[in-house]
Amino acid sequence: MSKTYVPADLRRLVFERAQDSCEYCLIPAALALAAHQMDHIIAEKHGGETVSENLALSCALCNLAKGSDIASIDPETNDTAKLYHPRRDQWSSHFQFEAQTGLIQPLSAIARATIRLLPINRPESLTERVILFRVGRLVIPAD
Amino acid sequence: MQITVDIPDDMARQLESLKDELPQILALGLLQVKANPSTGFSGLAEVLEFLATLPSPQETLALRLSDTAQAQIEALLEKNRVDGLTALEQRLWQQYEFVEHLVRMAKAQALLKLQEVA
Ligand SMILES: [Zn+2]
Secondary structure, three states, X not given: OOOOOOOHHHHHHHHHHOOOEOOOOOOEHHHOOOOOEEEEOOOHHHOOOOOHHHEEEEOHHHHHHHOOOOEEEOOOOOXXXXXXXXXXXXXXXXXXXXXXXXXXXXXXXXXXXXXXXXXXXXXXXXXXXXXXXXXXXXXXXXO | OOOOXXXXXXXXXXXXXXXXXXXXXXXXXXXXXXXXXXXXXXXXXXXXXXXXOOOOHHHHHOXXXXXXXXXXXXXXXXXHHHOOOOHHHHHHHXXXXXXXXXXXXXXXXXXXXXXXXX
């Protein structure tokens, strides 16, 4: 059960690329209590490697909810949908941020499945994002 | 093993709907009693103690988990990926999740305060 070691320079790249924010729920590392995690987008148990192209920055909450999953159910169609892949999928083609409510609205099956599984729109997170947006500390990924 | 205990009526009423979960509730209670940082979520007490000192916005923003609590979180994350969490570990995680959001809100409020001052 040993945790895969991610070299310091690779960790730095992942943090910088994500602008220090969770690539799923957008919560910045500075706002979190537990440290943000190196998320293997494709889990190691499915053959995912510890390389830049397979790593994303994730808060501990998103990281736990995602586990080793790579797909889930789209609640709208009940079909299987892949989870959002921060390196291959463009954030703005799948999600839209609503500043008034803090909601991250889905624009695709991938987004619906990801938002439901993680869950990105839990009530607490909405309040957190509304405040972060107000103080200019929410980074909306612009692809 | 079977045990018989006398409990107050109001506690009995609360337990009525939780009958099936009694063994788990007892196990959790035991963890609390033993207060062993390697089995309970050790971050809870330290965070509450910190918040009780009414920290400044700057101090609030600097709050991080202790190394022990951080290691516990990472162990749970790894366990979850490899073979899933037991019911007890899931309860621990829920406890952490509650504290995590509490601190995120405190930090968000701290950011708001700092901005108002600026
Ligand atoms: Zn997150």
